[in-house]
Amino acid sequence: MHIVAIIAAGGSGVRMGGETPKQFLPLGETTVLGHSLDAFDRHPRVDEIIVVLPAELAERYGPDVTGRRTPTHVVAGGPRRQDSVTCGFALVPPHADLVAVHDAARPFVSAAVIDRTLDAALESGAAVAAVTARDTVKLADRADGAPVVDTTLPRDTIYLAQTPQVFRRSVLEDGLALGVAGMAVTDEAMLVERAGHTVRLVDGDPGNVKLTTATDLANARLRVGAPGGSEGMRIGIGYDLHRLVSGRPLVLGGVTIPHDRGLLGHSDADAVCHAVVDAMLGAAAAGDIGQHFPNSDPAWKDVSSLDLLARARAIVGERGLAVRNLDVVIIAEQPKLGPYLEAMRTKVAEAAGVSPADVGIKGKTNEGIGPLGHGEAIAVHAVAQLGSPAAGNREGGGPRA
Numbered sequence: 524m525h526i527v528a529i530i531a532a533g534g535s536g537v538r539m540g541g542e543t544p545k546q547f548l549p550l551g552e553t554t555v556l557g558h559s560l561d562a563f564d565r566h567p568r569v570d571e572i573i574v575v576l577p578a579e580l581a582e583r584y585g586p587d588v589t590g591r592r593t594p595t596h597v598v599a600g601g602p603r604r605q606d607s608v609t610c611g612f613a614l615v616p617p618h619a620d621l622v623a624v625h626d627a628a629r630p631f632v633s634a635a636v637i638d639r640t641l642d643a644a645l646e647s648g649a650a651v652a653a654v655t656a657r658d659t660v661k662l663a664d665r666a667d668g669a670p671v672v673d674t675t676l677p678r679d680t681i682y683l684a685q686t687p688q689v690f691r692r693s694v695l696e697d698g699l700a701l702g703v704a705g706m707a708v709t710d711e712a713m714l715v716e717r718a719g720h721t722v723r724l725v726d727g728d729p730g731n732v733k734l735t736t737a738t739d740l741a742n743a744r745l746r747v748g749a750p751g752g753s754e755g756m757r758i759g760i761g762y763d764l765h766r767l768v769s770g771r772p773l774v775l776g777g778v779t780i781p782h783d784r785g786l787l788g789h790s791d792a793d794a795v796c797h798a799v800v801d802a803m804l805g806a807a808a809a810g811d812i813g814q815h816f817p818n819s820d821p822a823w824k825d826v827s828s829l830d831l832l833a834r835a836r837a838i839v840g841e842r843g844l845a846v847r848n849l850d851v852v853i854i855a856e857q858p859k860l861g862p863y864l865e866a867m868r869t870k871v872a873e874a875a876g877v878s879p880a881d882v883g884i885k886g887k888t889n890e891g892i893g894p895l896g897h898g899e900a901i902a903v904h905a906v907a908q909l910g911s912p913a914a915g916n917r918e919g920g921g922p923r924a
Contacts, residue, residue: 526641527571527619528563528687532556532627533600533607534577544577545734546627547584551747555734556588558630564591566637569623575600575611608711609699615692621645622695623687624711628734630743631843637687639725644689649720651688651712652727656681657837685727688712694720729840746843746910757844759806761798761905767898775853775860775901776867776884777829777874782858786901789818789825794903795884796828799849799871800835802907807839832874844909848881855901860886 532546546556553561556574563569574588578599585597596614600607608624615622621644625632636652643650660681663670688711690698698714708714712722734740745757767773771785776795786792800812809815815838816823816831823831836846849871853860864884872879889896 524568524621524645525570525616525619526568526621526623527573527615528569528623528625529608529611529615530556530559530563530572530574530625530627531600531604531607531611531686532559532577533575533610534604534628544580545740547580548740550630550740550743555630555740555743556627559625559627559632560588560591560595562630562632562634562637563623563625564593564595566634568638568641569593571596571616571619573598573611573614574627575607603707605699605708605711605714612695612699617692619692621689622692623689624695625687626733629686629731630734631728631746632685632687632731633728636685636726636728636731640687640689643723643725644691647721647723648694649688649690649712649715649722650725651710651722652685652731653682653724654685654727654729655679656683657834682724683727684710684712685731685733686710690715694718729837730843730845732841732843742843756847757806757909759802759804759907759909761800761802761805761907762903763794763797763801764900764902765792765794766900773858774828775863775903776851777827777870778863778866780858780860780863790816790823790828790831791825793828794901795851795853795867795871795905796832796874798903798905799851799875799907800828800832802849802905803832803835803839803846803875803909806907806909807842807844809838809842829870829874832871836874836876839909846875846877846881847908847910848877848883849875849908850883850906851885852904853884853886853901854889854895854903855886856888856891856896856898 547554550558563572572593572595574597576584581597581599589595598610598614600610640650640652656678659678660676662673662676664673694715697718701714701717716722734743765786765788767784768787769784773780773782773785774791774793797812804810867884868879868882872882894900895902
């Protein structure tokens with residue numbers, strides 16, 4: 524099996540601002556392009572890398588991207604993305620089995636996403652990493668100038684394409700032939716579709732963001748942080764309180780706890796998850812739980828708050844962040860929570876995407892003082908630390924492209 528990765532870095536990056544194309548801008552110890560190259564250079568299944576650079580910069584930057592573990596070649600690109608990928612494809616050897624095309628402006632692609640896309644393309648001929656749309660999608664009509672809604676599309680059928688996009692060599696060759704013939708497209712998968720091939724969708728990653736604007740770059744730099752340091756670390760505080768009422772189950776941290784009363788709320792009223800969600804959203808400067816999951820929306824009626832926590836994880840992931848650790852204090856006079864704390868830690872950790880070792884949950888009483896001490900309500904305080912998903916896993920070495 525011979526696998527070649529084409530890193531498309533031939534664009535000008537004009538929307539980023541400044542004179543330097545975005546793929547060559549510093550990002551931590553390397554550049555935006557350097558992160559994308561590292562992901563494929565480290566991947567054990569990739570045999571060759573072809574980097575497509577802007578024609579006017581190929582000679583200047585070419586030497587910076589070679590000298591890696593994986594044999595790496597540099598070629599000048601063309602005026603359009605499809606032209607640049609065609610230039611790169613010209614260096615793909617005839618014996619190559621799969622060709623992965625990756626946008627250099629997606630510096631946080633994971634090995635897991637690469638593996639999933641490679642496996643699907645090997646089986647189906649063509650595969651694209653993609654994430655499902657979280658928001659309701661409107662198709663607009665601009666016939667009279669200002670856009671108006673033409674129709675609302677079913678959200679569960681909408682996928683947002685990422686890279687890598689992986690193809691059998693012959694399949695990509697068919698698609699690129701259409702591009703040479705003049706068909707304008709926005710990605711290689713579109714060419715392959717037009718050539719009559721089926722393209723399979725595989726799970727992408729919300730963290731596999733494309734850097735387009737200066738804000739995107741600033742968020743990416745926050746995500747990378749300083750190796751071994753606290754740069755990029757963000758802290759959020761969450762708080763929630765619910766009254767105890769008869770006729771409701773008591774759910775805390777995703778665990779149903781035997782008690783004569785439960786917490787009153789629109790969802791399952793899991794105050795642990797609600798406080799953690801607010802802490803996570805606060806650390807990411809992404810609003811609060813009421814903004815994203817309002818109690819006026821019937822979609823959240825009686826929903827498990829573990830689902831809200833998982834959705835909050837996706838929201839912070841879209842901002843290039845991930846949970847590093849959580850700390851929670853539950854203030855409840857009754858019932859005794861000790862027997863249930865480990866189960867809570869496990870469920871909260873799974874929803875937040877961390878290990879149970881990264882979640883602390885403690886139960887305290889209010890010493891009989893006030894409404895909490897009289898057993899009228901349960902309150903929860905939470906702290907969330909967010910940072911780069913790759914924190915602590917970066918390899919050493921000096922800056923390189």
